Structures are given as C-alpha cells and as structure tokens.
Amino acid sequence: MLNNYFSPWSEIWRRRELVALLAVRNLKIRYKNATLGFVWSLLGPLFLIVIYAVFLGILRFAIDLHILIVGIIAWHYLSTCTHDSLHAVMGNANLVRKTAFPRLILPLSMVLANTINFLLSGLVLAAFLMLRGVVFGVEIIWLPAILLTHLAFCLGISCFISAINVFFRDSEHLVSVALMAWFFLTPVIYPVSLVLDRDLPSLVTYAYFANPMTGIVSAYRTALLGEPFPFFRTALFSFAIAWLVLPLGICFFQRLQVRFADEL
Amino acid sequence: MNPEYAIEVRDVAKCFKLAPQGGRTLKSLIVDRARNWRHWRVSRDFWALREVDFHVVRGETLGIIGANGAGKSTLLSLLAGTMTPTTGSVVCRGTVSSLLELGAGFHPDLTGRENVYLWGAILGLSRQWMRQRFDAIVAFAEMTEFIDQPVKHYSSGMYVRLGFAVAVEVDPDILIVDEVLAVGDAVFQRKCLERMARFRKDGKTLLVVSHDLQTIRSVSDRILLLDGGRITGLGRPESVLHTYERCWRKQFCAEQAREWGSGEAAIEDVAFLDETGKAVDCIEAGAALRVRLTLRAACSIQRPVIGFSISDIDGRVLHGSNTQMGNRQIDELATGKTVVDLVLRRVNLGAARYLFSFSVHSEDHRKQYHRVDNAFPLTIDNPAPFEGPVPIESDWEWETL
Structure with missing residues (x-):
C-alpha cells in the first residue's frame, strides 16, 4: 500500500517536463490560445458571486460580500478540479493506450493547471480586496500552509475521481449531484460562525469539520479577512483529513492504473 | 536475463x-447486484x-x-x-x-x-x-x-x-x-x-x-x-x-467455396487421379490429370452441359471450358449415378495452389442444376523458378557494343 504511494514519485520527478507540458497544454486548450482566455475563466466564479450576492440580499440573509467572494473562489478551485478529473484520464485515452508514462501525471498536471488558474484568480481577488480597503493582517502568514493543504486535498480527490471514471462511466452524474450537496455543506455562501454559534454538541461540530473544505474555506477567511478562526482543534482536524485524502487517493489511483489501458 | x-x-x-x-456503470453495479445477488457475474x-x-x-x-x-x-x-x-x-x-x-x-x-x-x-x-x-x-x-x-x-x-x-x-x-x-x-x-x-x-x-x-x-x-x-x-x-x-x-479456400443449383443433378464427388489412377492432391507441372466426377441425377436430364474452371488463390479464372466448347455432346443424364472423367493432358502451371470449380447446367445455360465454385484445391509443383501461373520458356542474350 505504502509502496504504491512512494514508487511513482522518482519517475514523476524525472518526467517533470512532461508534467509541465501537460499542465500548459491543459491551460492552452482551455483558453483556446485566446489572449483574454484567463478573463473568461474568471467569468464562472464572478457569475456565482453576483447571483448569490443578489439572491441572498433579496432573501435578507446578510452576508458580507468579502466573505462570499473568498468562499466562492476557494470553492471554485475544488469544483473545477473535480469536474476536470472526470476527463483527466478518459480524455487522454489515446495517450494511455499508446504510450507508457506514469499515469499519475495525468491528474497531477490537470490539478497543476487548475492551481495556476486559481492562483491567478487569487491575485485578482487580492487586488479587489485591497481596492475595497481591506488591510491584510498578520494572519496572512498562514496562507501558504492553507494553499498547500487545499492543493493536496484537490489532488487526492482528483485521483479518486479520475480513476473511478475509467471503470464506471456514469460516475459523472453522481459527481455533479454530490458536488452540489457538498457545496451547501461547506461554508461557501454563509460564514462558518452560522453553524458554530448554534452551540452544537462537539461530535456534530467534528462531523461538520470532517469535511476538509470547511476548515480550508474558513481558514482562508481568517488569513485574508481576519475573520475569527474556528476552534483551533476542529480546524486542525479538518486539515488532517485533507492530508489523509492525498495518500489514499494516490494509492487508490495506483492500484487501478495498471488496468487503465485494458478498459479504455 | x-x-x-x-x-x-x-x-x-x-x-x-x-x-x-x-x-459497466455504477448503477449496474448496485442495481444488478441487488436484483440478482445470488448469481451475478x-x-x-x-x-x-x-x-x-x-x-x-x-x-x-x-x-x-x-x-x-x-x-x-x-x-x-x-x-x-x-x-x-x-x-x-x-x-x-x-x-x-x-x-x-x-x-x-x-x-x-x-x-x-x-x-x-x-x-x-x-x-x-x-x-x-x-x-x-x-x-x-x-x-x-x-x-x-x-x-x-x-x-x-x-x-x-x-x-x-x-x-x-x-x-x-x-x-x-x-x-x-x-x-x-x-x-x-x-x-x-x-x-x-x-x-x-x-x-x-x-x-x-x-x-x-x-x-x-x-x-x-x-x-x-x-x-x-x-x-x-x-x-x-x-x-x-x-x-x-x-x-x-x-x-x-x-x-x-473454405471461405471462397460457393455452392448452388436447382438440385435435379448433383456433383457428389470429385477425385483428382494421376496417370496411374491413384488419388492425389498434388501433381508435378506438365503431368496429366484425370478428374473423376460422380454425378447423381434425380430425374432424367436431356442434353446437360458439364463445365469446369481453374482459378488461382486470388479467385482469378485461369482456364475454363465445358462439354459444349469441347464438342462433346452428352445426350442424357439418366436417373441415378453417372461417372464423368475430365482429362487434362498437360497441366502446365506455375507452382501454387489452384482451385477447381465444376457445374452441371442446361444446354441453353438457363438452368443451373448444380454448381460448386472454388471448392476443390489442387497443388501443383513446378521445379522451374518463375513468378506467376503461366510458364513461358524464356532466355536472355546479350552482347557488349
């Protein structure tokens, strides 16, 4: 099991050029070589932000715009990774059938491409927040750790989904439904305090934080907006689970990848 | 190693x-297993x-x-x-x-x-x-x-x-x-x-x-x-x-073979015989060959024509003839068994495998009683090295000018 986790990495490091090229290819194809390509990729989250800001306003559910924006941008990264991972292996069926290279490179390069996209939108977000007069506090030193955890978690999930989709072609439907439920279980369009202020039993709180995205999204808000951080222990629990998903996802992927070429 | x-x-x-x-889908994994849990495969x-x-x-x-x-x-x-x-x-x-x-x-x-x-x-x-x-x-x-x-x-x-x-x-x-x-x-x-x-x-x-x-x-x-x-x-x-x-x-050969006909007469058996009368499936180029056809007629047939052709392995007809072309008039094929011999005096072809076809049809070619195409293979050995099915004696001459 552990061997599955460690064995591909030296080969992947040797093939880092391929990882980079595939990541660039993913971005190029997404932007279709258009100069404004990246701007288009910002449209999705922007649209979500406008919709939720307007509708939550109509519903008189007061949410701070900054909290909403940070939540949506962070969520968007996971959601694009999840959607793209459905095609990470399937969409490269030709490569898998015809050439030998560590298959883990496929989800890895896809996640890297999305990470670049995410970091760019992060820069836009930071500029926007500064324009709105947000002053970043000392909490921002947590940002690299949060980013890394977010990346690890997205990679782990992508490994799971990209491998499953090779064997079960209808997993796409399941993924979109699950993603929608997940969206509401995560404090994306509401602050985490909404849940924590209810004095829930600690078991329920832990269950709520068992979703790594809960910890990650609220940590982003703390780091960027100085929102009060949820209990340190529950957040740590959240992060620990995120870091557990990564090796599990990779082991799972490695177990199934030997049969990819047979199935495609 | x-x-x-x-x-x-x-x-x-x-x-x-x-x-x-x-x-295979996630749905079938769950639904089919639940439905047929005792013997799913x-x-x-x-x-x-x-x-x-x-x-x-x-x-x-x-x-x-x-x-x-x-x-x-x-x-x-x-x-x-x-x-x-x-x-x-x-x-x-x-x-x-x-x-x-x-x-x-x-x-x-x-x-x-x-x-x-x-x-x-x-x-x-x-x-x-x-x-x-x-x-x-x-x-x-x-x-x-x-x-x-x-x-x-x-x-x-x-x-x-x-x-x-x-x-x-x-x-x-x-x-x-x-x-x-x-x-x-x-x-x-x-x-x-x-x-x-x-x-x-x-x-x-x-x-x-x-x-x-x-x-x-x-x-x-x-x-x-x-x-x-x-x-x-x-x-x-x-x-x-x-x-x-x-x-x-x-x-x-098995795929190429075709057979059809009205059934009044049938080609029951075909045997390749060499000069000594022994059944063979391979002869030397230039040797004589006797092909013995055993026909069975269900009723009396007036003036039948019996034909044959030789094709190469690609289906090209190399030679074909029948009793009409050969000026051999058969007046009647009587009910029951008849043996007909096709005599080939010199089978001179390049070394390869050839397929024989036979037919029995009416004088005006309107009615096909029985026809079997490309069903009878015969191998011909030719010690002379050349390409293609037709042996032509060739030589080279040269002089320096």
Missing part, C-alpha cells in the same frame, strides 16, 4: 475481462495471449504476423508498456518508441510544433534534446510550412508523416512499427522503408507488424506468427511465412 537481449518476454499471458452487455474472461515466450536480440528485426484478432496489438501494447501482463514478465532494455497508430497522441487544438515537443516529453526526452532534433523532424515530415498550424487542420497524410517523423527521429533503441506503412503515399512509404533500413544498420532493434507479407519478408530477420493468442511459428521468414500461408489458405 541476458543483457544481449533487447526484449525479453517470459511466459506472458494477458486476460481481458469482458464486461457484460451495456458496459460481472465479467467473462478472454485470454488474448497465452504462453507467449520469446526474446529479441539487440539489433534484430522481428516481424509479427497473424490474422486479425490473433493478439498482435495486445502483444505490442505489452511491449510498449501501456498494458501489464496478467502473468509473466516483459523486459525492454533501452528507450522504446512506438508507432502504434501514428499521431494518435496528437492534440487537435495544439500546433504541430507543440505536439512534437509534447510527444518528445511523453517519450521521456528532454526539451533541449528535442530542440536539437526539431529541424530534422520537420524536414523529414516535409512540413516546414504548416508546423505552426493546429494539427486539426492537417490532412491525414500530414498527420501520419509528422507522427512517423517524430517516432523515428527521436532515435529510440527499440522501435515498434504497427501497420503504418499502409498509409501515406508511395513516395513517403519508400522514405519510411529507407529510414527503417538505416535504423537497422545502426544496430537498433525493430519490431514490425504488418499484413503486407512482402514487406515483412524483406525487412525481418525473424518472424513471429501468432494464432489465437499463441505463438505458432517463430524463426526464419521463409519457413514461418510458409506455415502462415498454408494455414491462411486453408481457411481462405
């Missing part, structure tokens, strides 16, 4: 799981390869032949490392470049240049190394003009040319060529063959799969014959190709 071997395949078997109809086994064991020496060219579905592509996928064998082991020493479906890995939205670099990276070559090779690749593919166009605008010929150029110019230790010479125009084909010859001369290992037996005979040092997932022949090209042609022809 001999380091002289570029490729070692040890007792390899490959099993595919055939999914039940409709493919997810998949059936299909053994594409069994007991495959061989090696290729460094610098050797191995041709792989076999009918469709014999397991050639599976074997190549195992060698290219895209599939893992169910049992046994495959070892390739050195970099492997495969031409399994040329250009299959190209992405239509990327330009030719981007695809070349991507392909190099997939083969595990550094960008710097690719940069040095890039001009040679473009030159070989003859597409300086279009290299910065997205490959979706390429013609299929350009696709293949670029694919071949990349696979060859990256200078691998082992090159796998799968049925690629069937595409591209004649000029490019010759260029590919020349490039492959140079590749061999450089002491590289080559694996070639093709249905074109002529090509494979000329490029291979040894040939591997696959049939039903097993190795049925491995050795010198001539001997393996002989085995292959024999077994292929047997099947081919």
